[in-house]
Structures are given as structure tokens and as C-alpha cells.
Amino acid sequence: MQVNETIDDLSPEFLMPYWCRGAALVCAYGQAVIDILIPMYSGDLDAPFETDKLRVVAVQVKIKDDAAGTPLICGLTCPPLREEGKADRKLEHLVLLMDLGTKTPFENPKEQMCDIGYGTAKRPPKSKVPFYLDKESKRFFINVRGHSAEQYPCIQGTVLNEAFRKDLSPHPSELQKQATNMEKSLKRLEFGPLPRGEEC
Numbered sequence: 001m002q003v004n005e006t007i008d009d010l011s012p013e014f015l016m017p018y019w020c021r022g023a024a025l026v027c028a029y030g031q032a033v034i035d036i037l038i039p040m041y042s043g044d045l046d047a048p049f050e051t052d053k054l055r056v057v058a059v060q061v062k063i064k065d066d067a068a069g070t071p072l073i074c075g076l077t078c079p080p081l082r083e084e085g086k087a088d089r090k091l092e093h094l095v096l097l098m099d100l101g102t103k104t105p106f107e108n109p110k111e112q113m114c115d116i117g118y119g120t121a122k123r124p125p126k127s128k129v130p131f132y133l134d135k136e137s138k139r140f141f142i143n144v145r146g147h148s149a150e151q152y153p154c155i156q157g158t159v160l161n162e163a164f165r166k167d168l169s170p171h172p173s174e175l176q177k178q179a180t181n182m183e184k185s186l187k188r189l190e191f192g193p194l195p196r197g198e199e200c
Contacts (some may be wrong), residue, residue: 002026002183007037008089008130010049011084015039015194019054032129033076042092057094063101073097073143077121079131088133095121100147115143115152134182 001023018025027035036059039173045054058078062068076095080088085146118140123132149156 002149003031006031007034007079009088010079011082012054015054016049027053033060033131034078036060036154036173037078041150052072054091056091057096058093058100059096061098061100064099065103066098067102067104068097068143071122073141074119075124075127076141077131077136077139078105080133085096086141090137090139091135092137092139094142097141097143099143099145102145104145106143106145113145117141 001018003025006028007025018037023039025037027037027038037174038057038059040055041049041053042055043050053157056078058076060072060076063070073095076097078090078093078095081091082088085106105113106115120136120137120138121132122136123129144151149161155161
């Protein structure tokens with residue numbers, strides 16, 4: 001789902017409608033730190049809903065020849081959860097950096113195109129983005145370089161595999177055409193608030 005406003009913080013009320021519909025959020029142009037946000041739930045689906053068990057996957061996508069540096073993945077995090085009467089905190093979350101344009105492997109692990117770890121996000125120097133807390137919680141991170149079925153096995157044998165084989169840097173006019181078509185498609189998916197009485 002396309003989001004038209006930048007996201008500075010999260011709340012259960014904000015996330016629940018998207019999770020109920022199984023929808024990911026495509027962030028607005030100019031959104032800091034993340035490009036996509038995927039709401040998740042770790043609770044028992046047959047039990048009453050518990051907002052404390054909401055989780056998110058925060059995704060940033062890059063399409064550049066040069067591999068993203070370590071400070072970028074170290075700075076990736078989700079927006080803070082803000083609830084009235086409670087201290088700001090982070091939901092348990094995973095961050096994913098999809099470094100699609102590069103063919104440069106990691107030095108450590110040697111010659112690998114994927115790096116996985118667990119640690120605390122670090123605020124980039126001089127950053128004024130309101131995502132970061134004085135005490136950040138640890139989160140899992142996945143940093144994937146490249147865009148083939150080797151990096152994303154789930155696309156093997158699908159039309160996406162052929163699409164990903166193409167040049168990721170098309171002519172500007174073709175890129176604008178694709179962006180316009182994508183925007184039209186996303187607008188068809190927009191939804192309003194849950195109808196009164198509807199539950200997840």
C-alpha cells in the first residue's frame with residue numbers, strides 16, 4: 001500500500017489495519033531510513049489480539065553499482081512506537097537492506113553476497129531523523145547484494161527472475177513510464193479505515 005505521508009513513529013492503531021489486510025507499506029518519496037514497512041504478528045491467531053506482539057520488517061532498497069557501506073546497514077531501524085502514557089520504545093523488528101544494483105561481494109564473510117547479524121542500530125553522525133532512541137534495542141539485520149535467483153531463491157523459475165535479469169538502470173523516460181504505471185496500480189489498492197464492528 002502506498003503511504004503518502006512520511007512516517008516518524010508507529011502505533012498499534014496505525015499498523016493494525018495494514019496487518020489485518022496482509023499489506024506492506026510502500027513509504028512516501030523522501031521518507032528517511034526506510035522504503036518499505038511490513039507489519040507482522042507473533043501471537044496466537046486463535047487467541048485474542050495482543051498489540052504487544054506486533055512486529056515489523058523495515059526495508060531499504062538501493063540500486064547503485066557501488067555497494068552500500070557499513071554505516072548504512074548499521075543505521076537501519078524502524079520508527080519508534082509511541083503510545084500515550086508510555087515511554088517510547090521499539091517493536092521487535094528485522095531490517096533488510098536490498099542492495100540490488102551491486103555485484104560486489106562482502107569481504108567478510110568472504111565472497112558471500114549476503115550478511116546476517118544481530119545488533120543495535122547506530123544513529124548516523126549529524127542525523128536529525130526522529131527514529132533513534134537514546135537507548136536502542138537490538139534487532140536482526142540482513143544485507144543482500146545483487147538481484148539474481150542466487151540471492152533470492154524464491155524467484156527461481158518465475159517471471160520475476162527474467163525481470164531481475166534486465167538492466168536495473170533503464171533510460172530515464174522508460175523509468176518515468178514505469179513509475180507512472182506503478183503509481184496508478186498502487187492507488188487502486190488504497191483503503192479507508194476498518195468498517196465499524198469489523199475485526200481482524
